[in-house]
Amino acid sequence: MSENKDYxxxxxxxxxxxxxxxxxxxxxxxxxxxxxxMLHGKILRSxxxxxxxxxxxxxxxxxxxxxxxxxxxxxLPDLPSEMAEAGESAVDFRDLSQNILAADKVLYHGHAVAAxxxxxxxxxxxxxxxxxxxxxxxxVVLEIEDAMADDAPILHENQFTSGDSTDKPSNVAAKMKLPxxxxxxxxxxxxxxxxxxxxxxxxxxxYIEPHAVTASMSASGHADVWCCTQGAFVVRAMTAKIxxxxxxxxxxxxxxxxxxFGAKTTVYLEPVAVKLSEMSGRPVKMVMDRxxxxxxxxxxxxxxxxxxxxxTNDGKLVAAEGTLKYGAxxxxxSPMGPGCMCVFAxxxxxxxxxxxxxxxxxxxxxxxxxxxxxxxxxxxxxSVMNEMAAKLDLDPIDFxxxxxxxxxxxxxxxxxxPAIGFVETLKxxxxxxxxxxxxxxxxxxxxxxxFWFNVGMQSSATLNVNENGSVTLIxxxxxxxxxxxxxxxxxxxxxxxxxxxxxxxVSNTEETSYCDVTGGSRTTFAxxxxxxxxxxxxxxxxxxxxxxxxxxxxxxVLWQDGQAVPPFSSGKNPMSMAEIAASAAKTGGPxxxxxxxxxxxxxxxxxxxxxxxEVDPETGKTDVIRYTAIxxxxxxxxxxxxxxxxxxxxxxxxxxxxxxxxxxNDKGVLQNFGFLDYRMPVANDLPMIDTVxxxxxxxxxxxxxxxxxxxxxxxxxxxxxxxxxxxxxxRICDLPISPPRLLAxxxxx
Amino acid sequence: MLQVxxxxxxxxxSSGLESLQVEAANIRELLEQLDLRFPGLxxxxxxxxxxxxNGVIYxxxxxxxxxxxxxxxxxxxxxxx
Amino acid sequence: xxxxxxxTTINGDAVEYLCEPDQSMLEVLRDNLELTxxxxxCATGDCGACSVSLDGRLVCSCLVLGxxxxxxxxxxxxxxxxxxxxxxxxxxxxxxxxxxxxxxTPGFIVATKALLAKNPDPTEEEARYFLAGNLCRCTGYDKIxxxxxxxxxxxxxxxx
Ligand code: FES
Ligand code: FES
Numbered sequence: 001m002s003e004n005k006d007y008x009x010x011x012x013x014x015x016x017x018x019x020x021x022x023x024x025x026x027x028x029x030x031x032x033x034x035x036x037x038m039l040h041g042k043i044l045r046s047x048x049x050x051x052x053x054x055x056x057x058x059x060x061x062x063x064x065x066x067x068x069x070x071x072x073x074x075x076l077p078d079l080p081s082e083m084a085e086a087g088e089s090a091v092d093f094r095d096l097s098q099n100i101l102a103a104d105k106v107l108y109h110g111h112a113v114a115a116x117x118x119x120x121x122x123x124x125x126x127x128x129x130x131x132x133x134x135x136x137x138x139x140v141v142l143e144i145e146d147a148m149a150d151d152a153p154i155l156h157e158n159q160f161t162s163g164d165s166t167d168k169p170s171n172v173a174a175k176m177k178l179p180x181x182x183x184x185x186x187x188x189x190x191x192x193x194x195x196x197x198x199x200x201x202x203x204x205x206x207y208i209e210p211h212a213v214t215a216s217m218s219a220s221g222h223a224d225v226w227c228c229t230q231g232a233f234v235v236r237a238m239t240a241k242i243x244x245x246x247x248x249x250x251x252x253x254x255x256x257x258x259x260x261f262g263a264k265t266t267v268y269l270e271p272v273a274v275k276l277s278e279m280s281g282r283p284v285k286m287v288m289d290r291x292x293x294x295x296x297x298x299x300x301x302x303x304x305x306x307x308x309x310x311x312t313n314d315g316k317l318v319a320a321e322g323t324l325k326y327g328a329x330x331x332x333x334s335p336m337g338p339g340c341m342c343v344f345a346x347x348x349x350x351x352x353x354x355x356x357x358x359x360x361x362x363x364x365x366x367x368x369x370x371x372x373x374x375x376x377x378x379x380x381x382x383s384v385m386n387e388m389a390a391k392l393d394l395d396p397i398d399f400x401x402x403x404x405x406x407x408x409x410x411x412x413x414x415x416x417x418p419a420i421g422f423v424e425t426l427k428x429x430x431x432x433x434x435x436x437x438x439x440x441x442x443x444x445x446x447x448x449x450x451f452w453f454n455v456g457m458q459s460s461a462t463l464n465v466n467e468n469g470s471v472t473l474i475x476x477x478x479x480x481x482x483x484x485x486x487x488x489x490x491x492x493x494x495x496x497x498x499x500x501x502x503x504x505x506v507s508n509t510e511e512t513s514y515c516d517v518t519g520g521s522r523t524t525f526a527x528x529x530x531x532x533x534x535x536x537x538x539x540x541x542x543x544x545x546x547x548x549x550x551x552x553x554x555x556x557v558l559w560q561d562g563q564a565v566p567p568f569s570s571g572k573n574p575m576s577m578a579e580i581a582a583s584a585a586k587t588g589g590p591x592x593x594x595x596x597x598x599x600x601x602x603x604x605x606x607x608x609x610x611x612x613x614e615v616d617p618e619t620g621k622t623d624v625i626r627y628t629a630i631x632x633x634x635x636x637x638x639x640x641x642x643x644x645x646x647x648x649x650x651x652x653x654x655x656x657x658x659x660x661x662x663x664x665n666d667k668g669v670l671q672n673f674g675f676l677d678y679r680m681p682v683a684n685d686l687p688m689i690d691t692v693x694x695x696x697x698x699x700x701x702x703x704x705x706x707x708x709x710x711x712x713x714x715x716x717x718x719x720x721x722x723x724x725x726x727x728x729x730x731r732i733c734d735l736p737i738s739p740p741r742l743l744a745x746x747x748x749x
Numbered sequence: 750m751l752q753v754x755x756x757x758x759x760x761x762x763s764s765g766l767e768s769l770q771v772e773a774a775n776i777r778e779l780l781e782q783l784d785l786r787f788p789g790l791x792x793x794x795x796x797x798x799x800x801x802x803n804g805v806i807y808x809x810x811x812x813x814x815x816x817x818x819x820x821x822x823x824x825x826x827x828x829x830x
Numbered sequence: 831x832x833x834x835x836x837x838t839t840i841n842g843d844a845v846e847y848l849c850e851p852d853q854s855m856l857e858v859l860r861d862n863l864e865l866t867x868x869x870x871x872c873a874t875g876d877c878g879a880c881s882v883s884l885d886g887r888l889v890c891s892c893l894v895l896g897x898x899x900x901x902x903x904x905x906x907x908x909x910x911x912x913x914x915x916x917x918x919x920x921x922x923x924x925x926x927x928x929x930x931x932x933x934x935t936p937g938f939i940v941a942t943k944a945l946l947a948k949n950p951d952p953t954e955e956e957a958r959y960f961l962a963g964n965l966c967r968c969t970g971y972d973k974i975x976x977x978x979x980x981x982x983x984x985x986x987x988x989x990x
Contacts, residue, residue, distance in 0.1 A: 013927070022935050023920035023932075024916070025865075025866070025868065025936045029933055178757070179757055207933075208879055208934050257931060258931045258934075259933060260931075287870075290872040338827055341825065413824050415806065415824070456808060457808065480930070481931065482927065600805065601806070640927035643972075644968070647969060647973070648970045652967070674876060681970075682961075683959075683971045683975065684958040684959045686970065686972075688972050689970045
């Protein structure tokens with residue numbers, strides 16, 4: 001089916017169904033939910049980067065004006081350390097609970113310590129000042145290498161490196177090793193060997209919408225939660241677990257979500273708001289401010305990555321060694337695993353060894369951020385690939401083509417690749433006019449490539465046919481970038497009716513079947529599969545209804561242009577979907593179809609970016625002047641939103657490369673806690689971002705879809721760095737390439 | 750027969766054995782067989798890992814059928830942003 | 831703290847409200863008046879999600895006090911469409927897929943209207959500089975800028 005290019009709806013660019021509400025201000029986001037009698041909750045946060053909590057006295061706050069509830073970790077059940085599935089990846093609920101409200105220790109500046117609910121936000125804020133916390137300050141450890149040192153201050157006395165047989169607690173939570181062949185032999189065969197170390201700073205996802213929740217606990221013990229999340233069912237699971245509640249008694253209604261990029265796949269406020277509501281008997285609303293978001297939510301890991309690469313003079317990779325250290329923040333769980341699996345995944349390398357380290361630090365616990373772990377790994381590997389191409393005097397794309405993985409290649413992380421589009425994507429980049437366009441003075445061009453696995457996981461979809469033949473399409477997958485439009489396109493295509501007849505909705509956890517988080521680029525792939533399956537069921541059912549009406553065999557009935565078509569011999573007229581719906585009562589009742597699945601076979605996504613920059617040699621300021629993002633989408637369902645993913649991911653990567661960075665003082669206090677100093681790209685920093693959608697169908701999907709959301713953030717870091725190198729002749733291995741750093745490097749040359 | 754290769758991290762369960770042959774018709778049987786041979790291995794994989802059958806990644810499923818002669822490999826589970 | 835009585839005009843409607851002297855215009859709009867189309871991204875004047883027009887001037891409503899609205903004309907995202915008919919800027923944002931999550935969209939639309947009132951025929955660069963106070967983390971700005979230039983062309987066409 002993926003061969004069939006003659007789609008009527010799939011591949012078109014209709015206006016998204018939720019669009020009108022979003023351009024008129026009607027769409028309700030996380031902070032837009034209010035309830036009668038609602039209280040406002042605020043969080044007291046640690047003033048120290050690392051400290052023992054000796055005592056917390058909340059008595060004065062409890063009797064402050066307007067205050068109805070005060071809570072600390074004592075009000076949460078003491079959970080055992082236990083890894084459990086929570087949708088996207090396993091989490092340790094004990095860590096999660098203690099991240100939400102610290103128990104014995106605060107592990108980063110801004111770590112939540114207590115919470116207050118009061119009749120106004122201002123009174124809640126005032127009451128926080130009355131909570132007395134006695135701390136015993138401890139030394140902070142902020143850098144990965146420092147945390148791994150023998151004499152490092154230890155964050156968790158009961159954490160031992162998993163897999164190591166030692167009884168000495170360590171900040172290294174886990175190690176990983178991925179070998180192939182014999183690297184000594186491999187490097188011995190190499191004509192050229194390059195070895196370099198790279199660092200990337202802690203950066204934040206930077207969604208514009210703050211975390212927000214409104215929760216109401218009924219006297220019957222049933223909690224109602226409204227929040228902005230990438231996965232309502234995951235919020236439900238985590239909230240129930242942290243509060244010791246039955247999941248069936250927690251209802252989570254997802255609002256529109258103002259960006260997440262991975263960080264809204266976990267919880268910070270929801271269990272606290274529910275508990276405060278239970279304690280006060282009133283609904284409680286909590287909204288973070290930007291400072292809290294930057295200090296205490298989801299950044300992604302800082303990294304230290306060393307790559308050694310060996311190639312022969314004719315451009316064949318023969319050996320590679322990678323040591324990847326990722327900072328996890330306060331609790332274990334950096335994206336070290338996927339980083340290690342990605343780092344050499346794009347190339348055929350006969351001998352390699354990858355080692356990974358997951359290291360805790362006195363910084364907020366990292367959360368997922370677009371292709372978690374991959375951008376740092378690719379920054380290192382792709383930078384060395386660019387340098388190697390230059391040393392071997394090969395075109396960087398030709399060099400990659402020589403070594404690129406293709407169908408049948410054994411991926412560095414183990415399995416064999418099915419049909420993938422890396423070669424096609426590289427060729428599209430080489431043929432793109434951008435690649436050969438002339439450059440001016442102080443300008444340079446660089447490329448970078450990126451890989452992401454993409455994931456499937458669980459999804460459900462329901463189609464209800466209304467009495468006039470229009471359709472309500474219900475899923476539980478949060479729509480963060482136009483996925484409702486894609487879901488409606490799938491349904492329109494399968495039912496062969498107009499897109500406008502379909503109303504796609506994202507429902508709450510009680511009114512739709514289970515869907516995992518929107519993340520890992522899975523929604524169009526996996527929830528789309530569920531929609532296609534449900535639509536096929538619906539068509540089969542409608543054909544049966546028509547066949548019964550006509551008294552013919554069901555396999556004689558065709559489905560065409562939104563109608564059941566009888567066999568010519570029957571002499572009957574076709575029945576439109578509206579007619580079948582109108583007579584549904586007499587043919588077996590309302591027309592509805594559902595499908596649920598655990599989607600398998602998510603196709604790997606490869607991207608190649610071409611970046612031109614211009615450096616101002618006086619100031620060291622780097623401007624991106626032309627940019628092209630090329631990526632295999634398998635099949636683009638709504639091309640505008642596929643392009644949007646390429647563009648948005650590329651720009652996040654550009655920000656990572658050039659500006660963004662968490663700056664701490666030596667006490668572990670974040671210095672740039674607002675958008676003024678945590679500087680993300682703005683409109684006048686950028687050119688248009690050109691896109692090319694390559695389509696190598698994913699054989700495991702009925703329409704050939706691969707996820708597209710993650711891969712675009714992977715290539716830019718190395719592409720930007722290489723462009724800078726080609727402009728001014730310095731290789732920057734430590735991000736960001738900020739003006740002072742670049743200036744110093746140019747001066748040192 | 751299935752050809753099962755174990756990553757270095759899993760070889761701690763198999764006393765260093767890198768690959769083995771197993772008879773199984775689906776993922777559930779495969780994990781049961783592994784647990785019989787090396788106690789804890791199947792459970793560890795079910796909890797933390799995805800199964801790849803001839804290169805295709807299967808995550809969170811026990812029912813996927815496996816054809817005779819397939820190549821089996823295990824990788825850490827993958828999430829995403 | 832005693833509250834201040836404010837008489838103002840919002841999206842053409844005469845409005846009166848009581849607000850605290852230190853309450854921002856953004857808080858008044860969102861919390862007191864339930865006009866939640868105006869968004870908060872930072873409350874420090876750095877993201878533009880809260881953009882409104884105050885007597886025709888584009889402002890970050892998080893940096894304006896509620897009491898400053900006395901006797902003034904405010905226009906928010908809720909007042910841009912003409913009844914159920916979308917403004918050309920809104921229409922072009924939709925057609926160009928200039929929003930992904932949409933949280934920045936109200937601010938961009940209000941800011942774009944201010945830009946085009948001043949400069950009906952902006953170059954790409956002028957549009958980028960004028961909108962530099964509005965953050966979008968999803969789109970990379972490409973489709974937003976295209977929507978703005980498209981809307982400008984359409985509005986010039988309609989005006990001539
Ligand atoms: S909320 Fe006003 S500028 Fe960000
Ligand atoms: S569309 Fe999400 S921030 Fe702009």
